[in-house]
Amino acid sequence: MGFWRLDHPDTNPALIDGATGQGLTYGGLRRRVDAWAGRLGASRKPLVFLLADNSADAVAAYLSALTAGAAVALLPAGVPPDLLASLIDAYRPDRIAGPAIPALGGDYEDQDRLGTLTLLARRRPPEGPDPHADLALVLPTSGTTGSRKFVRLSHRNLRANAGAIAAYLALTPAERPITTLPMAYSYGLSVINSHLLAGGTLLLTGDSPMQRPFWDLMRDGRATSLAGVPYTYRMLARLGLDRRELPALRTLTQAGGALEAPLAARFAAMADARGWRFFVMYGQTEATARIAYVPPERLKDKIGAIGIPIPGGALSLDPETQELIYQGPNVMMGYAEGRDDLARGDELGGCLRTGDLATVDGDGFYRLTGRLKRFVKLFGLRINLDDVERDLAADGGAALACVGDDTGIRVVVEGSGPASASLAARLAERYRLHPSVVCVDSIASLPRLDSGKVDYAALSAGRS
Template structure:
């Protein structure tokens, strides 16, 4: 049985040029006697989405990469994982062109576990070639949970303007197609006037964003827009500061819309928790409760948040041999985040276990510094550092005095223990802070 059902005549995909019913989605042939890998360089186009759907339905393993991936990294990945097909590229050494895709010239027997559906990078467009291995069961169970708590049905029209190579974007595609809903494919930014023309013209019912998206929405006057069909806003991909959660929560409440704050990791396909929209304003700062079918607990010794569910990945892949491995985690994910839980079972992230530095014997949680300073100056902040110095990055010079004053007040730090740097905060394709690049620039 196919993963995605493409038999219906209901609307499935809307692009600028045309619309496609489920039974009109183009089928892309990936013919092979054995299970192979399809590498897709992702863009929000019908060709790429059709290739993704066809590859999943053909039971091949699909590796999703950002289209603007570093060339050297791409060459290393192809050399390491030897995909049979590459979609989204015009040419590549050792590959020949066949019907809008590249095919590996050399025949090679590669052992891929029958359950392996998707490989997603753990580090955006740069960094290591470490991938999360997701099974068909992982992505199906997570999509079903999302369908349940967001109440997605065939009347939904979701804007898909996040990258498919990012787990949040992938989950929008999976959940909506499995629910028989429609996707509005867009490559536009929320900053563009043309994006909002698409939203109005195609009567979008839901919009998804990372924290950076919501900062931009506030900046462009989203609250004053007339968007009668838009009923659901979802936020994931990192912590949104509490002031903005309150602003969008109140906006949703006053305009008969639903605003969901969610938490996840690629390793969980990706969703693990959400705040029911009617509780957003009473649970500011929280990541909410476990998704349907999932379970959250806190390790009593380390305070680490632990998730259990059918959506937990099979494990990681760093080399070709790893593709043959089965499930190594048995549905249990140690998130690497520290958390607390209140008496109603709502969880709050307090930091990352590895995002700590030790200054003069004082253990400092970099996420906590970011959170507290952002609350005070109401502007984006990023922190990095080592055991010699804390580095705080801001984007505007006028914030400098305010930040220094609060650093000393909140953390009793001597001026020699920190430095404040002014630069544009580097971001990954998914809108999250690129801490690797930040470290390289500042230390």
């Protein structure tokens, strides 16, 4: 049975919405979900776009879509209007729900309201096949927020990953996690799914640790855990988490890219001193969220490792390339780039080639050593450098190449290409990156291999 059935005692608290102060019990949430599911359903399986903002209504709408048997695509509430328009064009959703939906022209009409959310319906049924019967959720591929590429996840994927996470974190109904990440991001969503399965209480907020309301909710809501990407931990370090009065806090989790070793050691020591459990973890949206974790009691001797596979999963290495391979019931059905792809069934058979290179030690702990594909992780989001390159080249005309690491992206334009400021601004806007991690410069001619392909190694080595 899925977590969306909310099978917990009626009077147990399910969530508190930090923005409104509104609380909902499991009974109350279930009634809301049942009522809304009826309004989302249709004679044919619908695709619902949900602009999700970490509110009680967004969580209820998400669960309603799962309950109604719809396929739901989660998008950040602040999705830029031009990106939303291109996604609608590619996927032709039957319904669109969100707190504030940009004007969409003639294809959609106001249908209803789901609490504070607007619900739009497509005037005419979209052309093309219905989503596959197994399809439950589509998520933007980690980080390529500027792209139309989605990950297709089944009900089974969601159930399996929520169950595995609840098991290794030993979640109980006493857990009260505060949301630090957007629910349209697989890690953020996994916190919601696993805690609803365990019957815990979600403290929902769109505020970041850089804002006082976050800490007020953390204290007043007696938060027991928080989840963060490396950037979150940099913020928490700056804000002196160890000096804050947080009597209820007992668990920290970290994923979304490698935490720098000194920061990992610092938080490991802090957790030790405060009696907190600190879980360093690894995953991909392609595996619903979670793939591996380091048991907290092993963290001190395993700093820098991604850990052991989650319950129900298995890790191995490609004998030739050392690529990390994950097998488990949470491996996605496949990718989608448009509506027609949603009709496709499972294409991976539970086996995911991660694109990461790794080694394994005698205790069975895995450690990443590099990447097979050209992508970087910034702020917990995975960004494919080839995608960025294609994207920018499509606008410009001049030859350009994109290199980078987990500290930033560098775009090198050949000759006198488009003004670097406008390229940097476009990159920052499309990928939602702070300009401090984007650098654009020009070069007389790009270094190339004999094949004519850009020599990325030479270009990266030239980085000052």
